[in-house]
Amino acid sequence: MSTPAETPVYVSASDPQKYRDQYKLIYPMASAELKAECGHTLGGMFWWFIDPLLSILVFYIAFSYILQSGGKEFIAFLCVGTLTWRWFQCSVLRGCGAILDAPHILHKIYIHKAVLVGVSLLADSFKFLVTLIPLFLLVILLGYPPSPFWIALPLVILTQAVLTIAVVALSAAITPFMPDLRNLLQHFLQLLIFVSGVFFDITLITPRLKPLVMLNPLTGIIQGYRDCLLYQTWPNFHYLGIVFALSLMVMGVAFALINHYDREYAKIC
Numbered sequence: 001m002s003t004p005a006e007t008p009v010y011v012s013a014s015d016p017q018k019y020r021d022q023y024k025l026i027y028p029m030a031s032a033e034l035k036a037e038c039g040h041t042l043g044g045m046f047w048w049f050i051d052p053l054l055s056i057l058v059f060y061i062a063f064s065y066i067l068q069s070g071g072k073e074f075i076a077f078l079c080v081g082t083l084t085w086r087w088f089q090c091s092v093l094r095g096c097g098a099i100l101d102a103p104h105i106l107h108k109i110y111i112h113k114a115v116l117v118g119v120s121l122l123a124d125s126f127k128f129l130v131t132l133i134p135l136f137l138l139v140i141l142l143g144y145p146p147s148p149f150w151i152a153l154p155l156v157i158l159t160q161a162v163l164t165i166a167v168v169a170l171s172a173a174i175t176p177f178m179p180d181l182r183n184l185l186q187h188f189l190q191l192l193i194f195v196s197g198v199f200f201d202i203t204l205i206t207p208r209l210k211p212l213v214m215l216n217p218l219t220g221i222i223q224g225y226r227d228c229l230l231y232q233t234w235p236n237f238h239y240l241g242i243v244f245a246l247s248l249m250v251m252g253v254a255f256a257l258i259n260h261y262d263r264e265y266a267k268i269c
Contacts, residue, residue, distance in 0.1 A: 024114050029115070030122040037123075052131055056082045059199070076142040080225050083135050087128035088164055088218060089189050095120040095168030096185055099258075099265050100176045103196050106266040113258050117172045121165055139229050147232045157225040159240045159247075163217055166247040169254035176265050187194035197222045217243040 056079055098120040099113050140146065175181045183235075193199075196218040206212055213219055220243060224235035 001225040021094045021246060022115050025115055026118040026122055029119045033123050041253065049131060052083050052086050052125060074137055076230055078139050079135060080229055081222050083131055083197060084195055084199050084222050086224050090166045091124040091168055092171060092189065093186060094124060094176045096171035098172045100179060100269055106269055114255055114261055116142060117169050121168055122151040125161065135161060144230050149228045149232050149234060152235055153228050154226065155240060156221060156235055159244045160221045162244055169251060173254050173257040175267050179189050180185055
């Protein structure tokens with residue numbers, strides 16, 4: 001016999017301490033989610049390394065042997081692009097349903113919906129940061145030793161993190177009202193990977209098309225990683241600054257929407 005759902009106790013905006021207490025749940029909830037994910041497979045956390053490496057292997061075989069393009073340098077080029085892209089892709093595809101997929105929580109207790117978004121983002125970001133270790137090792141083994149330009153990597157990572165948070169938060173805010181958005185995002189991301197510089201060098205693009213390609217912020221971010229790790233040059237700080245600022249604006253709108261509809265999500269999910 002099912003028990004009736006508890007009446008949500010809403011937190012007043014005048015009580016910021018309760019908000020802070022809820023945000024403290026992000027880390028333990030994300031940690032529990034990662035542990036549960038590891039427990040569902042025999043490989044456990046090793047899949048965090050194996051899965052992206054298998055993706056790189058598939059792309060390398062397709063481009064180097066089937067399409068007869070690329071070369072020795074293409075391995076490092078592909079590693080940087082693929083791992084960077086996977087962080088964004090996995091975060092968006094899972095994060096867009098952070099609120100929609102949590103009716104078991106929303107119908108029992110009150111929790112600010114931004115916490116659910118934070119849990120999803122933290123879990124995927126942790127997995128990306130873990131995969132950075134083998135990425136650095138692969139880059140070094142492939143003949144690209146550490147250089148002073150590596151110190152700019154935290155700025156590139158931060159820019160991508162803010163962009164990812166903005167896109168995930170906005171999609172998570174809208175998806176409960178438009179569940180089909182998740183399917184649309186999946187197909188859109190399948191297209192986006194081919195125009196984000198994962199498989200091609202943007203320096204080879206004609207000057208006429210380059211401004212159009214650079215409208216995709218992931219293109220510039222992926223190039224920023226390659227500038228630091230492979231080309232031993234500084235990333236385009238001006239471009240990263242623009243992406244960072246615009247992402248902050250979108251993030252502000254996204255979390256404003258989540259806060260505005262905070263009481264409504266439990267009714268529609």
